[in-house]
Amino acid sequence: MDISTGTRASNAERDKVVRLLARHLEDGRIDLAEYDERTAQVYKTTTKDDLQLVLTDLPKLSKEPAGQKASAARIPIWQKIEGTSWLGVSLLVLAIWGAISLSVGEFTYPWPIWVIGPWGAVLVFRMLTGWESGRCASPLR
Incomplete structure (x- = not known):
């Protein structure tokens, strides 16, 4: 029933x-x-x-x-959001670094590369390989 x-x-x-x-x-x-x-x-x-x-x-x-x-060629919205977040944070840390360098009177250690570089590399890797988007063949399937 x-x-x-x-x-x-x-x-x-x-x-x-x-x-x-x-x-x-x-x-x-x-x-x-x-x-x-x-x-x-x-x-x-x-x-x-x-x-x-x-x-x-x-x-x-x-x-x-x-x-x-082709739908496979589209960039998923979550990757667009992550990329925009990365860009915003990158500009923010560069502005902070620039303000610190300006206040000291000389260029300080370029610490923003440790924020921008690894994060950007991970985003590029995930976008190119299809990691977490369903386009990557999983060995567990």
Whole structure:
């Protein structure tokens, strides 16, 4: 005896809805806070009908984003956020180093390279190899 009102949703269907929400976020239809709320709602959902309720006020999207040739070539939004964070912190530590050097009257030890270099190298490595983005073949699978 089935007591639920709809067909149960799978993890793959939930992931598909989250990817659609990410595209709406990239297009500016929803902001980051609303994206977080809707994503949490998606993962709490048990039926397919409830999954569709998350997308009811958003327009239907084509299978492939406009202007993109392949979805594998797109930079994921989380990598864009991390790159922007790296750039902001890099500029901040360079400004601090510059202010210290200016106040002392000579160039001090270039300590910002220890913030900018390793962090940037990790971001470049992850972007080029597809690490943590699903494009990298895992030996455990």
